[in-house]
Amino acid sequence: xxxxxxxxxxxxxxxxxxxxxxxxxLEYFERGRTEMFRDAGMPYSRMESEGIIMPVSxxxxxxFNSARYDDLLTFRSYVSEYSRVRIKICTEVLRDDLLLASxxxxxxxxxxxxxxxxxxxxxTRFCDKCLxxxxxxx
Amino acid sequence: xxxxxxxxxxxxxxxxxxxxxxxxxLEYFERGRTEMFRDAGMPYSRMESEGIIMPVSxxxxxxFNSARYDDLLTFRSYVSEYSRVRIKICTEVLRDDLLLASxxxxxxxxxxxxxxxxxxxxxTRFCDKCLxxxxxxx
Amino acid sequence: xxxxxxxxxxxxxxxxxxxxxxxxxLEYFERGRTEMFRDAGMPYSRMESEGIIMPVSxxxxxxFNSARYDDLLTFRSYVSEYSRVRIKICTEVLRDDLLLASxxxxxxxxxxxxxxxxxxxxxTRFCDKCLxxxxxxx
Amino acid sequence: xxxxxxxxxxxxxxxxxxxxxxxxxLEYFERGRTEMFRDAGMPYSRMESEGIIMPVSxxxxxxFNSARYDDLLTFRSYVSEYSRVRIKICTEVLRDDLLLASxxxxxxxxxxxxxxxxxxxxxTRFCDKCLxxxxxxx
Numbered sequence: 342x343x344x345x346x347x348x349x350x351x352x353x354x355x356x357x358x359x360x361x362x363x364x365x366x367l368e369y370f371e372r373g374r375t376e377m378f379r380d381a382g383m384p385y386s387r388m389e390s391e392g393i394i395m396p397v398s399x400x401x402x403x404x405f406n407s408a409r410y411d412d413l414l415t416f417r418s419y420v421s422e423y424s425r426v427r428i429k430i431c432t433e434v435l436r437d438d439l440l441l442a443s444x445x446x447x448x449x450x451x452x453x454x455x456x457x458x459x460x461x462x463x464x465t466r467f468c469d470k471c472l473x474x475x476x477x478x479x
Numbered sequence: 480x481x482x483x484x485x486x487x488x489x490x491x492x493x494x495x496x497x498x499x500x501x502x503x504x505l506e507y508f509e510r511g512r513t514e515m516f517r518d519a520g521m522p523y524s525r526m527e528s529e530g531i532i533m534p535v536s537x538x539x540x541x542x543f544n545s546a547r548y549d550d551l552l553t554f555r556s557y558v559s560e561y562s563r564v565r566i567k568i569c570t571e572v573l574r575d576d577l578l579l580a581s582x583x584x585x586x587x588x589x590x591x592x593x594x595x596x597x598x599x600x601x602x603t604r605f606c607d608k609c610l611x612x613x614x615x616x617x
Numbered sequence: 618x619x620x621x622x623x624x625x626x627x628x629x630x631x632x633x634x635x636x637x638x639x640x641x642x643l644e645y646f647e648r649g650r651t652e653m654f655r656d657a658g659m660p661y662s663r664m665e666s667e668g669i670i671m672p673v674s675x676x677x678x679x680x681f682n683s684a685r686y687d688d689l690l691t692f693r694s695y696v697s698e699y700s701r702v703r704i705k706i707c708t709e710v711l712r713d714d715l716l717l718a719s720x721x722x723x724x725x726x727x728x729x730x731x732x733x734x735x736x737x738x739x740x741t742r743f744c745d746k747c748l749x750x751x752x753x754x755x
Numbered sequence: 756x757x758x759x760x761x762x763x764x765x766x767x768x769x770x771x772x773x774x775x776x777x778x779x780x781l782e783y784f785e786r787g788r789t790e791m792f793r794d795a796g797m798p799y800s801r802m803e804s805e806g807i808i809m810p811v812s813x814x815x816x817x818x819f820n821s822a823r824y825d826d827l828l829t830f831r832s833y834v835s836e837y838s839r840v841r842i843k844i845c846t847e848v849l850r851d852d853l854l855l856a857s858x859x860x861x862x863x864x865x866x867x868x869x870x871x872x873x874x875x876x877x878x879t880r881f882c883d884k885c886l887x888x889x890x891x892x893x
Contacts, residue, residue, distance in 0.1 A: 496670065496672070498672075501672075501673040501722075502640045502641070502643035502644050502676075503640070505639060505640035505643060506640050509640075532634065534634070534639075534680070534683075535639040535680055536679065536680055537677075537678065537679045537680065538639060538640075538676075538677070538678050538680075539675070539676070539677045539678075540675070540676050541674065541675045542672070542673055542674055542675065542676075545672075584639075
């Protein structure tokens with residue numbers, strides 16, 4: 342499944358080069374994966390109420406084209422892989438069909454004492470729903 | 480006492496007009512008052528460890544001239560007044576002697592249950608140290 | 618006319634008090650007034666292409682209740698008054714019917730040389746559409 | 756050469772997990788490399804006045820330990836490699852001797868028309884000054 346959401350670029354996100362400042366894409370990734378998990382039936386707020394925290398252990402972004410003020414962007418997210426204690430989520434940022442940026446975050450599964458812990462089964466079921474369709478991962 | 484600190488404007492703070500985005504001045508005010516309190520011997524982290532939280536109940540900023548990328552700004556802060564449950568702090572943002580913006584925040588004194596509570600005496604003593612010198616408040 | 622839009626609070630907007638950081642409300646105001654102007658037929662991008670820039674000359678926010686992570690907020694905006702060279706826009710931030718914060722910005726009308734200039738007639742017409750209905754301004 | 760600068764974490768940078776929000780590290784990287792280039796005699800503002808723009812083409816960060824409110828951080832930056840059209844800059848974020856996060860950005864060299872262009876010789880000289888000492892790159 343790919344999850345897609347729309348986002349309008351405010352002035353706040355731009356910099357003096359006239360384009361979206363590069364760190365903001367990591368905020369975009371957060372918005373994308375949050376809505377993906379919500380859509381799959383697994384909102385972050387529920388994870389946290391069940392004692393699971395998912396801090397980011399790695400983030401990466403490659404920038405191909407600039408997003409600009411007032412652009413209506415698409416954030417397309419999917420789970421690219423997961424292990425017993427980790428989930429890797431990819432997000433692509435597009436304007437119409439043009440790919441502007443693409444990246445991923447790796448989330449670690451930890452409990453309230455910040456110890457690495459196993460993904461509970463109810464979460465792996467939801468992750469399965471968010472995996473990219475076979476042969477379609479970019 | 481006026482407390483002054485320096486701050487270098489990063490790309491992150493600018494917008495496509497080529498100037499510092501207006502919401503960032505409220506972040507500047509936070510940096511200014513935090514260092515003022517630290518300098519007076521009353522770091523926020525100590526307030527919070529003593530069970531005092533100081534949420535902002537009002538913020539105001541007037542903008543006179545633009546700050547730009549790479550400017551070395553001065554944040555000048557002082558307590559303009561305080562009551563039994565509230566502190567009003569002014570901050571001016573300058574580049575050299577030019578006033579760029581000026582504003583204030585009103586902080587409410589609340590306890591861990593978010594009930595309004597009286598400023599403890601050790602805090603009012605520190606507030607006195609941060610009052611602007613007689614006749615010099617702008 | 619009141620213009621209302623929805624906004625979901627990301628992790629990025631919160632601070633360690635567990636609530637939305639106070640400077641972010643000024644970003645919310647920007648999102649609110651941008652969509653209001655677009656809805657009225659006057660997108661910012663058109664203003665700028667016609668040589669009109671609207672820098673903020675004053676911003677104010679009063680905070681009544683906290684917004685939290687994952688809240689679905691409503692931003693309600695309207696023009697409260699305008700003169701020949703200035704527009705005052707109010708925005709209220711609500712969660713369901715609860716007013717969380719309320720504030721305004723004053724925009725100055727300047728041309729490309731940053732000289733104060735008169736609001737063109739096509740803009741005052743749009744401002745009229747965004748005025749709060751008689752007797753309903755809060 | 757390693758370039759080191761200090762930075763105090765404001766409330767603005769934290770999120771409701773009580774730690775610095777992950778996207779802010781990319782802002783930290785920007786502050787680190789800007790001061791490194793300034794220290795080497797090559798401020799960004801000069802690059803831009805000479806018609807060179809250095810947009811980020813890739814960013815990466817790995818997170819090992821959390822930074823918290825009021826931490827006094829160290830940003831340690833160096834050029835890890837450069838080619839005719841690209842510079843790779845690493846930044847480490849430390850609290851005292853503890854490594855909190857580590858990452859890099861790749862900057863592309865483009866001219867005012869956003870065409871990839873060769874690094875001018877005066878820039879490669881400065882890059883040489885910022886290379887990590889032999890055998891010490893982490």
